[in-house]
Amino acid sequence: MTADSVSLPNEAHQELVRALEELHRAAGRPGMRKVSALIAEGDHPAVVSHEGVRTAIKGLTVPRWETVKSIVAVLAAACVDPPRDPTAEVTRFLPLWRAVREGEPGGMKSARELALSQGWGADDGRWTADALVGMVMNPVLAVEIDPSLAVPHKPLITEDEWVQGGVRLIEDHGAEFALRALLRVLKGDYLGAEEGSPFGYRYPDQEAVDMRTAFLFGCDRILQRLAAEPNLLQRSISAMHADDTMDREERIEMLRAEADPSLVREIMTATPETWDELSEEAHHQIFGYLVKEIRPVGRFGLPPEQRYRITWRVPEPTV
Secondary structure, eight states: OOTTOOSSOOHHHHHHHHHHHHHHHHTTOOOHHHHHHHHHHSOOSOOOOHHHHHHHHHTSSOOOHHHHHHHHHHHHHHOBTTBOOHHHHHHHHHHHHHHHHHOGGGGSOOHHHHHHOOSOSOTTSOOOHHHHHHHHTOGGGTSOOOTTTSOOOOOSSOHHHHHHHHHHHHHHHOHHHHHHHHHHHHTTOOTTTTTTOGGGOOOTTHHHHHHHHHHHHHHHHHHHHHHHSTTHHHHHHHHHHHOTTSOHHHHHHHHHHHTOHHHHHHHTTOOTTTGGGSOHHHHHHHHHHHEEEEEEOSOTTSOHHHHEEEEESSOOOOO
8 A cells, every 4th residue: 555545545534524525615616726825825834736635535645644734734724604623523524544554443533632632532422432422431421420510411321331331442542541531521511512401411590690701701802992992982872873783672771771771871881990889780881882692602611702793893903
């Protein structure tokens, strides 16, 4: 087998090709010459001819990792709706490529890669080697966690089955890998965490907690913008009043609050320095003026800047 080909197609190769074709489609199906030119223009580990791009995407060869990495980075950067992070896409493709080269063990992260990564690789709903590890190492499968730690639930397997699964994982991939997987689960990064509630794990009022976290994150960003942009509050108030897409009930609530002269006077004194002196009502009204929408775009448990996306009434200035 040469450095750029395999003797026979296999399932792992087909999965890599499907992923490349999907990314190519998401990028708007740029021409092979265009992809090759973008690779040449950027800081990428390989120079890939248009024929090399074509044979990789069509699955005619299994290229070197440097070639796959360069193609993936360029295609991910070309994705707009929705955008994709080139670094995250390259990370996603590495185990796919390794599975072709090394067979089933190649699809598994090393202990260090597991420690540095987030999630269990099952965002598209398909089971992966990582997802199986996340399932096997979650003790909630085998025991009813104490009610002080989680909502009571019925175990799905026996304790002996859970131990046997852990022993097999240690035998195949080492104790460090198994223990790091267990630590991630115990810290809350478990399979299904993006939905927030596998096997009974759930805050009593998780939605309220999430909404409060989003509000506080939005307030922090508001303070940053108020400090940097003169007249932002006044411009946002004008933008809110001119927004004909605004929810009717939300508009009624905002206008009702504006009928309170004392609240309006308080709002107009808002600065980063006076923020802590303002009432909760003023905070919420200012939030409504500046923020058109704040919604979760990342999985539950991520830092706020990765979990939430803010749509401002007055867009942030471009640098």
